[in-house]
Amino acid sequence: MSLKSMDNKGRWRNKTVAFRISPGEDEQLEIAVRLSGLTKQDYIIRRLQCRDVVVQGNPRVHKALRNQLIAVLEELQRIASGEEIDDDLLDTIRLIATTMDGMKEEC
Numbered sequence: 001m002s003l004k005s006m007d008n009k010g011r012w013r014n015k016t017v018a019f020r021i022s023p024g025e026d027e028q029l030e031i032a033v034r035l036s037g038l039t040k041q042d043y044i045i046r047r048l049q050c051r052d053v054v055v056q057g058n059p060r061v062h063k064a065l066r067n068q069l070i071a072v073l074e075e076l077q078r079i080a081s082g083e084e085i086d087d088d089l090l091d092t093i094r095l096i097a098t099t100m101d102g103m104k105e106e107c
Helices: 023-036 040-048 059-079 087-106
Strands: none
Touching: 023 040, 023 059, 023 087, 059 087
């Protein structure tokens, strides 16, 4: 059983929800969580409740963006030889573009 913890609205969070995902889905989830700057728990709860995930620019988010852009560049260089682009890469590029577009409005 998980430990009880209180969230920022004074609610006790003592229920555990678990589900299975594929390795590919896990990778996409991890990317989205890193780029959001939220904890995995907060990210999943916001998405489940159909609430917007608002990215707050901070050093951790900037580092995640940089690292993800490096990974995308490596994938694009790999497919430059004529290989097909997979949907996960396109989803990652869209997520990065959305994140960067939102951060642009803060300045």
